[in-house]
Amino acid sequence: MLKIENLHATVDGKEILKGLELEVPAGEVHAVMGPNGSGKSTLAYVLAGRPGYAVTAGRISFQGQDLLALSPEERARAGVFLGFQYPVEIPGVNNVYLLKAAINAARKQRGEPEVDAFEFLTLVREKMRLMRMDESMLSRGVNEGFSGGEKKRNEILQMLVLEPRLAVLDETDSGLDIDALKIVAHGVNTLRAPQRSLVLVTHYQRLLEHIVPDRVHVLVNGRIVRSGDRTLALELERRGYDWLIGEAA
């Protein structure tokens, strides 16, 4: 599904990713963990194609195609979804419009007709129930005045409605209380499927108790320094990151 080789990326001329390697097969959930500032969000943004994040070397292939050759909107339409660490508020653009425009953009790409209005609302309502979100949120501006937890749930709602091939969730667990965490985790789990891959970027292993990953990778100083099964997350919980930072240096 996703194969990253020797990825080097700079932000404002500063190299943040320094030869990152990562492979996520279809149907698997991988966690990327690491200390603050290690480059996790940078990786997520590079995957989504954010301007200002320059790839200076390396390759990213997604479903066999060159992801780096695609613009951000083309990546999204091809099935890449980024759940933002800090979802953006867009007053004046309402949530339901965004959802519909996003769905239709992907459908158009696939040569399908626009979504039927009734079908669309039924789908959105169902997913909102799953995320325990109030329907009144639909008519509000995108993330406008949402609490931190509501914003994260809204990211997952969008993901559920869009049904991406590859979802990269950047610290979706941060700022969530335990109940909200369970709701979010449940939402994510409903999307696990053989033809879909998930990358969970997280700082703590708390989320991984609810969304059990197939693999865990540790990102330190712009590189994956260790990979393992879910027990690696538990080890990190116990020992912190310092021992790996030492090794990476």
Place this chain on the structure above:
Amino acid sequence: MSSAVTEQIRKEYGAVHAALPASVIEPARRAEAIERLCAQGLPATREENWRYTNLRVLEHARFAPVETQSQAVPPLPEALPGFVRYVFVDGLLRSGAAGSHPGLTVRSLRTPGPSSSAAWGPCPDVPEARLALLNEAFATDALLIEAHANAAPAAIELVFAASAGAQAGASYPRVHVVLEAGAELTVLERHMGAPETASLVNSAVRADVGENAHLTHYRLQQCAPRTAWFDTLTAQLAAQARYHLLTVGTGALTARSTVHVRLAGAGAELALSAAALADRQQSHDMYALSEHVAPNTRTTETFRGIASGRARVAFNGKIAVRERAGGSDSRQSLRGLLDGPEAEVDLRPQLEIYTDEIRCSHGATAGKLDQNMLFYLLSRGIAPQTAQHLLKWAFLEDVVARIECAELRRQIERDLASQMSAAATLKELL
């Protein structure tokens, strides 16, 4: 240069003054207006409150009122439910519902009639009001709208259309709105014109809002692309009066609106919301003075302007709080969006305070589209152009959403979308 223009004005006035209707404005007052205007000279860009106005268009203008009346009326927008429509072509009332609306008197002063209780005195002697003198000298018609004490709410639409024949001169829309105590009125003013019209439009509007009265005033400037539109609006608010003024400007080559609202009675409230959308070589400039004279008065001012292409958008909002206006409150939120390297936005919030114990909050920012918002939309698969349209749309919504009449709001939204060439990308919203 300016004196050459005033000479031209004097000459044209000399040629037509005998034919100007005395019932609209008495000859002596017209002559006085010309004298005052020529003595003061036309506004110049070196004056601080005219800095951003494109005044060059006045150098080649014809000032005498348009004579042709044979031209067809340009296509009018769909009528709005509940509004009684009056249509002016080249400044003259062409059609309007005759007869009476309960509690309301509407009449053209071209036909002599009983004098109104509320007189429209001469222009105030302030440099910003000079172009109203030009209107006073040349006006060929004036509409008087009186909402009587405690009358039921009513809504009136005024369409000022410039015909294709208007190249040959200027037109002078003139309206006096009077709300007696407790009256409630909505006035919608549209300024528009046949596409090929390159005329000068110079309007003067006065509003007197009585005690406890409530005036909602929508103004749409949708003039033809080569029109020069100048406008002077003065309003006086009595105690507890509420004035909601909402303007949306998309048209004209050059548009300048001068607004002066006096909050003269205790507890009077002004809500001024303005949106401007300018592209190509357009220049949209608004100067708004809100003068707090009485205690516990309140101003809420919102401006959103977008300049694309080589356009310029300017908003100069001055709030003056006089000595006796203790306990007053003012909020100003001015924002501009620069859409392109050659566009220009000038925002000027000014606060002049002569008393203590007042509250005010002011903010003015001009910048480009928010890149975080833009990327968020792209990351959801939305095309870059649609995303840009959407964000511009959302930017103007701060003003547009305040339009209470849903039908009117939709009309304006459609107009804004078509001005942005976004009617196709935003069709889901229209």
